[in-house]
Amino acid sequence: xxxxxxxxxxxxxxxxxxxxxxxxxxxxxxxxxxxxxxxxxxxxxxxxxxxxxxxxxxxxxxxxxxxxxxxxxxxxxxxxxxxxxxxxxxxxxxxxxxxxxxxxxxxxxxxxxxxxxxxxxxxxxxxxxxxxxxxxxxxxxxxxxxxxxxxxxxxxxxxxxxxxxxxxxxxxxxxxxxxxxxxxxxxxxxxxxxxxxxxxxxxxxxxxxxxxxxxxxxxxxxxxxxxxxxxxxxxxxxxxxxxxxxxxxxxxxxxxxxxxxxxxxxxxxxxxxxxxxxxxxxxxxxxxxxxxxxxxxxxxxxxxxxxxxxxxxxxxxxxxxxxxxxxxxxxxxxxxxxxxxxxxxxx
Amino acid sequence: xxxxxxxxxxxxxxxxxxxxxxxxxxxxxxxxxxxxxxxxxxxxxxxxxxxxxxxxxxxxxxxxxxxxxxxxxxxxxxxxxxxxxxxxxxxxxxxxxxxxxxxxxxxxxxxxxxxxxxxxxxxxxxxxxxxxxxxxxxxxxxxxxxxxxxxxxxxxxxxxxxxxxxxxxxxxxxxxxxxxxxxxxxxxxxxxxxxxxxxxxxxxxxxxxxxxxxxxxxxxxxxxxxxxxxxxxxxxxxxxxxxxxxxxxxxxxxxxxxxxxxxxxxxxxxxxxxxxxxxxxxxxxxxxxxxxxxxxxxxxxxxxxxxxxxxxxxxxxxxxxxxxxxxxxxxxxxxxxxxxxxxxxxxxxxxxxxxxxxxxxxxxxxxxx
Numbered sequence: 001x002x003x004x005x006x007x008x009x010x011x012x013x014x015x016x017x018x019x020x021x022x023x024x025x026x027x028x029x030x031x032x033x034x035x036x037x038x039x040x041x042x043x044x045x046x047x048x049x050x051x052x053x054x055x056x057x058x059x060x061x062x063x064x065x066x067x068x069x070x071x072x073x074x075x076x077x078x079x080x081x082x083x084x085x086x087x088x089x090x091x092x093x094x095x096x097x098x099x100x101x102x103x104x105x106x107x108x109x110x111x112x113x114x115x116x117x118x119x120x121x122x123x124x125x126x127x128x129x130x131x132x133x134x135x136x137x138x139x140x141x142x143x144x145x146x147x148x149x150x151x152x153x154x155x156x157x158x159x160x161x162x163x164x165x166x167x168x169x170x171x172x173x174x175x176x177x178x179x180x181x182x183x184x185x186x187x188x189x190x191x192x193x194x195x196x197x198x199x200x201x202x203x204x205x206x207x208x209x210x211x212x213x214x215x216x217x218x219x220x221x222x223x224x225x226x227x228x229x230x231x232x233x234x235x236x237x238x239x240x241x242x243x244x245x246x247x248x249x250x251x252x253x254x255x256x257x258x259x260x261x262x263x264x265x266x267x268x269x270x271x272x273x274x275x276x277x278x279x280x281x282x283x284x285x286x287x288x289x290x291x292x293x294x295x296x297x298x299x300x301x302x303x304x305x306x307x308x309x310x311x312x313x314x315x316x317x318x319x320x321x322x323x324x325x326x327x328x329x330x331x332x333x334x335x336x337x338x339x340x341x342x343x344x345x346x347x
Numbered sequence: 348x349x350x351x352x353x354x355x356x357x358x359x360x361x362x363x364x365x366x367x368x369x370x371x372x373x374x375x376x377x378x379x380x381x382x383x384x385x386x387x388x389x390x391x392x393x394x395x396x397x398x399x400x401x402x403x404x405x406x407x408x409x410x411x412x413x414x415x416x417x418x419x420x421x422x423x424x425x426x427x428x429x430x431x432x433x434x435x436x437x438x439x440x441x442x443x444x445x446x447x448x449x450x451x452x453x454x455x456x457x458x459x460x461x462x463x464x465x466x467x468x469x470x471x472x473x474x475x476x477x478x479x480x481x482x483x484x485x486x487x488x489x490x491x492x493x494x495x496x497x498x499x500x501x502x503x504x505x506x507x508x509x510x511x512x513x514x515x516x517x518x519x520x521x522x523x524x525x526x527x528x529x530x531x532x533x534x535x536x537x538x539x540x541x542x543x544x545x546x547x548x549x550x551x552x553x554x555x556x557x558x559x560x561x562x563x564x565x566x567x568x569x570x571x572x573x574x575x576x577x578x579x580x581x582x583x584x585x586x587x588x589x590x591x592x593x594x595x596x597x598x599x600x601x602x603x604x605x606x607x608x609x610x611x612x613x614x615x616x617x618x619x620x621x622x623x624x625x626x627x628x629x630x631x632x633x634x635x636x637x638x639x640x641x642x643x644x645x646x647x648x649x650x651x652x653x654x655x656x657x658x659x660x661x662x663x664x665x666x667x668x669x670x671x672x673x674x675x676x677x678x679x680x681x682x683x684x685x686x687x688x689x690x691x692x693x694x695x696x697x698x699x700x701x702x703x704x705x706x707x708x709x710x711x712x713x714x715x716x
Contacts, residue, residue, distance in 0.1 A: 045690075068529065073505060248375045248378065249375075251371060251375075252373055252375060254373075255373030275660060294485060295497070299496075299497065301496060304371075304373065305371070305496070308371050326519060328461065338666070340712050340713035340714075341624075341667060341710065341712050341713075342710045342711055342712065342713060343520040343521060343689055344518065344520050344523060344587075344593045344693065344708070344710055345519070345591065345593060346501075346518065346520060346588035346593060347588055347589055347592075
C-alpha cells in the first residue's frame with residue numbers, strides 16, 4: 001500500500017487531500033509513523049522525529065494514528081490476496097509476499113493477477129497499492145519499491161542479473177543507510193561492485209549478512225513464501241514526554257513497559273529466554289542491551305528486575321527519550337548456565 | 348514545623364532504615380523515610396511494602412506533622428557531620444531546611460500521604476523467644492534460603508512452633524537445612540509461618556543486647572520490637588513444600604572427616620574450578636578423600652588428598668564448591684560425618700545436641716564422565 005496510514009487519513013478526511021500529512025507524533029514530540037507523498041516532497045519520511053519534520057515543513061498536518069482503522073483496511077486487503085492464493089506472507093499491515101505460481105483462478109500470468117489485485121484494492125478501499133513481480137522474494141521486494149506510488153514493476157528472470165548489477169547499493173533490500181555508507185567507503189557503489197567481492201571477503205566485512213549480500217546480488221534467494229510467520233519476539237516501547245536521566249523516573253517507566261510486555265506475553269502465550277532493552281537517547285542514538293537466560297522470562301517483576309540490570313549497568317551516557325523491552329526466542333546457550341546441578345524434588 | 352535530632356542517633360537509625368529500602372522499586376516514594384513528628388518524639392518509617400521498619404527518636408517540638416524525606420541525601424549529610432544536632436525546618440510547601448554547625452542545606456520533601464501506611468498486626472499470637480535462640484535459628488537456616496523470585500514459597504524460612512520447640516527449615520532446592528531448637532519455655536503457640544529472609548536478616552542485626560524477644564504473629568503479618576525499633580513483615584502466604592519426604596533415610600555410605608581440613612582443602616582447590624559452575628569432585632575410597640577440579644575452558648586443575656574414615660565402595664561425587672563450603676561452615680562439630688548414597692542423590696549431615704538438632708542436605712552436580 002502506498003503511504004498506507006497517511007493515505008487512509010487522506011481518504012477519510014478530504015480536507016487533508018493534496019496536503020503534507022504525517023501520522024503519529026506532534027509538533028514537539030514523537031516520531032512520524034507515516035508521511036503522505038506530499039510530505040515526502042519536503043524530505044519527510046517515517047521514523048523521522050516530529051520536530052525535524054515540522055522544521056522541514058511548518059505547514060505539515062500531524063494526525064493521531066487510528067490503528068483500528070488501519071488494521072481493518074489491512075484485513076480487507078489481505079482477504080483480497082487470499083482470493084488468488086493461500087500462500088500469502090504478510091510483512092506488515094500493508095505489505096505481503098504472494099506466491100502465485102499456482103493460483104486459484106488459474107491465471108497464467110503474475111502480471112495479470114497483480115493488475116487485478118491492484119484494481120480491486122482501489123475499487124474496494126479507495127487506496128492505491130504498488131506491486132513488484134519477480135521470481136523470488138528479494139527481487140519482488142525491490143521491484144515493489146521501484147514505481148511507487150500506484151505503480152508496478154516486473155523483473156523477469158533473464159533481466160535480473162543486469163538489473164542487480166546496475167542497482168545502486170542503497171537500493172538493495174536489507175542494506176540500510178549505515179551499511180550502504182560502509183560499502184561506499186570501500187568502493188562498492190552498485191551491484192556490479194558488490195559482485196566483485198568473494199563470499200569470504202564479504203563475510204569478513206559484514207559477518208553473517210555478508211553471505212546474504214553475496215547471494216542477493218546474484219539474484220539467489222530461495223526463501224519460501226511462508227504463510228505461518230512464527231513469532232520470534234514480543235515487546236513494547238515508550239517515548240517519554242520529556243527526556244529522563246534519573247534512575248527513579250526511568251525505573252517507573254520500565255515498570256510500566258514491563259507490565260505491558262508481561263500482559264502481551266500472556267495474551268499471545270509467547271515464551272522467550274532472551275531479554276533486550278532498547279535505549280534511545282535524547283539525540284536519537286539507539287543502543288540495545290540483551291541477555292539470554294536459563295529460564296523463560298515471563299513474570300512482570302522478573303522482566304522488570306532483569307531489564308533494570310541491563311539498563312543501569314553499564315551506566316547510561318545521556319538523557320533517555322525512549323525505552324523498550326523485548327522478549328525473544330533464541331537458540332543461544334544461556335549465559336547463566338546452571339550446568340548439571342541436581343535439584344531436590346520438592347513438592 | 349521545626350525540630351532537632353541528635354546526629355549519632357539519627358545516623359544509626361538511618362543506617363537501619365536503609366536496609367529496608369528496596370534496591371529498586373517502581374514506587375519512587377519508597378526511597379524516602381517518613382518522618383512522623385510528635386510533641387516529644389519522631390517516628391521514622393521505611394518500607395519496601397513487604398517489610399516496614401519504624402524507629403522512634405526523642406525530640407521536642409511545638410508542632411506536629413509528617414513529611415517524607417529522601418533517605419540517601421539525609422543519610423549522606425548526617426554521615427558527613429562529626430557531632431552535634433541537626434535542625435530541621437519544614438515549610439508549608441514541603442521544603443526541608445537542614446541546619447548544622449557548618450551551614451544550611453535544602454531539599455524537597457515528598458507528600459507524606461503517598462507513603463504507605465504501617466501494617467496492622469491484628470490479634471497476634473505471641474511467641475516469646477530468647478534473643479540468643481532466635482539468633483541461632485536465623486544463623487543456622489537463613490543462608491540456605493532461595494533467591495529465586497519465581498519460587499516465592501522458598502524466599503523465607505519456615506518456622507514450625509509446638510511443644511516448647513521451634514523447627515526452622517530453609518531450602519533453595521540445592522541445599523536444605525532443618526534446624527530444631529528445643530526446651531523453649533514461654534510460648535504455647537502452635538502453628539507455622541514462612542518469614543521472609545530479608546526480615547530475618549534485619550532483625551538478626553538487632554539481636555545483640557537483648558534478653559527476650561516477643562514475636563507477634565498474625566494471619567498475614569509478623570511484628571517484633573527490639574530496642575525501640577519495630578519491624579513488621581508480611582508473612583509468605585504460600586505452601587512450603589513437603590520437605591520431610593525429600594530427606595533420604597537410606598544413605599549408608601558414611602565418610603567421617605575433620606571439618607576444618609575438609610573446608611580448607613575445598614577453598615584451595617576451588618580456586619582452580621570453573622568460575623561459573625564452581626564444580627569440584629570428591630573421590631572417596633579406602634580412608635582417603637581426593638578433592639579435585641578441572642576447568643578445561645581455562646586449562647586449570649587442582650587436586651588434594653586428605654585422610655578420612657570411609658570403608659564403603661569407592662564413590663565419586665561432584666559439588667558446587669560454594670554450596671558445600673557454606674554447608675560445612677554451618678556444621679557444629681570439629682569432626683563431621685557425611686552420609687552418602689550415590690553420585691546423584693543428596694548428601695546428609697546430621698547433628699544432635701542437648702537443646703538443638705540439625706539436618707543438612709546438599710545436592711550434587713552430575714559429573715559428565
